[in-house]
Amino acid sequence: MTFINKSTALFFALFSFLSFSNCSAEQLSYSDNVPLSVTNWDRTVIIPKFNPDLGTLISVQISFEGGVVGLTRFENTDAGPATITEQLSAIVTLKKPDLSTVLVTTPTFQLVSNVPAFDEKIDFAGPSGATHDPVNANDTEFKGPYSEDNAFFTGVDNIIFPVASEASSFVSGNGNLISEFDTNAYAIITVTYNYDAIPLCDPAVNDISYENLTCGGSTSVIQLDGSGSTDVDSESLGFLWSSNCPNGVFSDSSSSTPTLTFDSSQNGTPTICSVTLTVIDSFEQRVNCQVPVSVQSCFFDCEGTLNGPARPDACGVCEGNNSCFDCDDFTTNASSLVLDGNSIAQNLLVKKAVKLRRNITQNPSYGSDVIATANAFQILTWELAWGLPNVITTCNNAQLCQSVSNQAFESQYLSASNGLASLVKTVLTGLITSDTKQLKKIKQLKKAAKKLANENTVALAALPDQSQCVD
Numbered sequence: 434m435t436f437i438n439k440s441t442a443l444f445f446a447l448f449s450f451l452s453f454s455n456c457s458a459e460q461l462s463y464s465d466n467v468p469l470s471v472t473n474w475d476r477t478v479i480i481p482k483f484n485p486d487l488g489t490l491i492s493v494q495i496s497f498e499g500g501v502v503g504l505t506r507f508e509n510t511d512a513g514p515a516t517i518t519e520q521l522s523a524i525v526t527l528k529k530p531d532l533s534t535v536l537v538t539t540p541t542f543q544l545v546s547n548v549p550a551f552d553e554k555i556d557f558a559g560p561s562g563a564t565h566d567p568v569n570a571n572d573t574e575f576k577g578p579y580s581e582d583n584a585f586f587t588g589v590d591n592i593i594f595p596v597a598s599e600a601s602s603f604v605s606g607n608g609n610l611i612s613e614f615d616t617n618a619y620a621i622i623t624v625t626y627n628y629d630a631i632p633l634c635d636p637a638v639n640d641i642s643y644e645n646l647t648c649g650g651s652t653s654v655i656q657l658d659g660s661g662s663t664d665v666d667s668e669s670l671g672f673l674w675s676s677n678c679p680n681g682v683f684s685d686s687s688s689s690t691p692t693l694t695f696d697s698s699q700n701g702t703p704t705i706c707s708v709t710l711t712v713i714d715s716f717e718q719r720v721n722c723q724v725p726v727s728v729q730s731c732f733f734d735c736e737g738t739l740n741g742p743a744r745p746d747a748c749g750v751c752e753g754n755n756s757c758f759d760c761d762d763f764t765t766n767a768s769s770l771v772l773d774g775n776s777i778a779q780n781l782l783v784k785k786a787v788k789l790r791r792n793i794t795q796n797p798s799y800g801s802d803v804i805a806t807a808n809a810f811q812i813l814t815w816e817l818a819w820g821l822p823n824v825i826t827t828c829n830n831a832q833l834c835q836s837v838s839n840q841a842f843e844s845q846y847l848s849a850s851n852g853l854a855s856l857v858k859t860v861l862t863g864l865i866t867s868d869t870k871q872l873k874k875i876k877q878l879k880k881a882a883k884k885l886a887n888e889n890t891v892a893l894a895a896l897p898d899q900s901q902c903v904d
Contacts, residue, residue, distance in 0.1 A: 462625045469619040472600040482588035483626045489716045492578035494625040499525025499538030503615040504566030506557040511609035519544045521602045523618040528595040542570040596620045634722035635661035636710040648731035653697045660689045662712045671713035678706035704728040765821040771892045775885045776814035779853035783807035786860040810849045817846045825897045843893045850889040857882035
């Protein structure tokens with residue numbers, strides 16, 4: 434009959450074949466066992482090696498438990514009292530695959546009894562005998578932590594350890610003695626790996642994106658952030674940044690949060706590159722992570738201004754006037770301002786003339802149709818004034834230019850401008866008043882209307898009206 438107490442059974446359940454536990458942030462423990470069996474036996478246990486993908490192995494600890502469970506009994510057949518020593522024990526040995534000894538345990542149960550002379554019954558009971566069933570004992574030996582065998586314990590396969598048991602039980606006493614014993618043994622091995630875990634590399638805290646950035650000029654600057662990188666030991670980490678971005682320069686390539694300055698591509702081509710972060714822990718373990726970087730295409734005008742308006746002419750001269758083709762450019766912006774402003778002033782003169790006539794004739798309803806006509810003329814002149822091309826080019830090179838007449842524009846504007854002047858004259862014609870102030874006002878309005886019309890005629894005459902250069 435064999436027996437394992439409850440605590441031993443629970444231990445077996447926790448450390449079943451090839452059991453695995455993550456003991457701590459930087460510990461892994463593997464266990465295997467040889468179940469309780471009659472000695473003497475030769476068995477093996479299997480322990481996985483430390484996977485180097487997890488980090489760097491620092492040291493190894495081995496716990497090896499040997500246990501015995503069984504019975505002892507005796508009968509003193511001597512004619513006198515005796516002192517009996519019972520010992521249930523075994524030698525349990527853990528070896529490496531090369532059969533070199535790793536650890537040895539000697540679990541031992543011992544009991545000393547004083548019994549009287551033989552009671553004439555061989556029953557392993559009564560005054561002269563005894564039976565002890567079950568009895569058990571265990572012994573645990575440890576090795577480490579030590580690092581001499583780190584290479585042996587590192588890999589992706591398993592280690593097969595030989596385990597052997599040898600019974601060493603006995604019963605001793607006087608010369609006349611009958612004894613029996615039953616020895617069973619078990620073994621449990623636990624290997625704990627103490628290691629430094631590979632650090633976590635994070636080059637973009639909170640998933641910051643460095644892609645599709647807006648171009649800000651000939652160089653771009655981005656703020657990098659690797660502070661989200663961690664190590665389970667909370668040890669200090671080293672940082673090393675690198676990049677294939679054009680002419681990239683880090684403010685401090687060993688900082689967790691450096692800036693990177695690099696050249697931006699120009700005129701329609703986006704910049705596409707990447708940044709690599711290397712995180713280094715205290716055991717010189719390195720892990721790399723990479724993020725893409727891209728900057729939208731930049732456009733610089735011929736004067737080097739980002740998104741500027743300057744353009745080269747047909748001769749390749751920035752903001753040139755095509756002089757290599759014997760061309761002359763006329764910029765119309767100033768003319769448009771004069772023509773538009775004068776027409777607004779002409780419209781205002783019409784309204785002042787209508788107001789003056791209403792006062793003199795005491796007719797408040799006069800001139801509504803006149804004002805409507807003046808507004809229509811003014812809208813037309815505004816459209817014409819700002820409908821001009823920004824630059825009118827006259828050119829003698831037939832390959833570059835073709836004849837385009839501006840006379841229709843001039844004719845329409847001049848007709849509208851003269852129409853506004855005529856409205857002032859029409860409103861004021863035939864007015865009779867003895868008020869000298871009113872008479873003076875009539876003369877001023879007529880004179881101003883004529884002056885503005887003449888200014889518009891001069892401004893139109895300054896515009897080229899024969900040709901415009903077109904591609």
